[in-house]
Amino acid sequence: MGCTWSGLNALYEVVSSGQDVWVNDRRFKIVRQLGEGGFAFVYLVREQTSEHPNRAPKKESFVSADGLYALKKVLVQSDEQLELVKREIQISSSFNHPNLLPLVEHSIIAVKGAQEGSWNQEAYLVFPVHLDGTLLDNLTAMQTKGEFFPTITVLYIFKQICAGLKHMHTGDTPYSHNDLKPGNVLLVKRKDQPPQAIIMDFGSATPSKKQIRSRSQALALQEWAATHCSAPYRAPELWDCPSNVDIDGRTDVWSLGCTLFATMYGVSPFEYSLGDSGGSLQLAAMSGQIKWPAGPNPPYPDALHQFVTWMLQPQLALRPSVEDVCFHVDKLVAKFPTGLNGLRSLQKP
Incomplete structure (x- = not known):
């Protein structure tokens, strides 16, 4: 489930620029793609200021000053992949340390699959973004x-x-x-x-x-x-x-x-x-x-x-x-x- 992104080498063609993505009750607009690997894609996103009507006040420990975040999208097509991404979410959520990247928000949603009547899932993980590179x-x-x-x-x-x-x-x-x-x-x-x-x-x-x-x-x-x-x-x-x-x-x-x-x-x-x-x-x-x-x-x-x-x-x-x-x-x-x-x-x- 690994995926890396690069602030210095973010030269990927922007396919989904401008698209809005909801992660729970938070709305993010895709700015550009930062990287990909395996079944995962990472995007630079900006949180939109308009509030979801049912959204509770922010309680997250990290809030971006400029609204920019990194959004990791994982395509989940098997039970094994689902367990892997759930474990990544659980482990990432357990850390609170300045030298470990915190998980800000996450959700797993069902999406209609390519085959008629089939359904797969997509996971969305939101992290702070740091564009100075790795x-x-x-x-x-x-x-x-x-x-x-x-x-x-x-x-x-x-x-x-x-x-x-x-x-x-x-x-x-x-x-x-x-x-x-x-x-x-x-x-x-x-x-x-x-x-x-x-x-x-x-x-x-x-x-x-x-x-x-x-x-x-x-x-x-x-x-x-x-x-x-x-x-x-x-x-x-x-x-x-x-x-x-x-x-x-x-x-x-x-x-x-x-x-x-x-x-x-x-x-x-x-x-x-x-x-x-x-x-x-x-x-x-x-x-x-x-x-x-x-x-x-x-x-x-x-x-x-x-x-x-x-x-x-x-x-x-x-x-x-x-x-x-x-x-x-x-x-x-x-x-x-x-x-x-x-x-x-x-x-x-």
């Missing part, structure tokens, strides 16, 4: 200019990603994101402040703890991961799951390590190690062997490389928890200078 967008733009984030900027961004993930992992019901990557982290630029990093897209999120006690359960998890977890950021135990193992949030910590590497160098570690020669991402990930690209001048400190290596332990039992990672990133932030020169690199258009 971390991936920013990294791609910087790569084309041969630029790198300074160490302190890398740490500020990563510290916030860790904070959002820790909130997911330590709630009353701990959840794993399962598809953490630069394309699922929004960056919001702020003058003379570090950018705000916001994790989005909880379509692959599940309760963190899973007990695998048979080969059939292991194969089922691998099959699920092949669909829901992006290969360059997928933990080894999701590639080749043991038949007797307890899975927990440390699968996300592997993705954290890959995301930190990508924030530094613009590409995931195992995509980089394979290079143009191709090869198996699974074998590369399970080996845990990391190659370090030529970086900025001056280069990133060894402490950052060691931090990445610590998270990319192929053996689940040796990998740190997200709480451990949060503690360590705080120590690194305190260790390096906190001047604004690095932060201003994100203020450039």
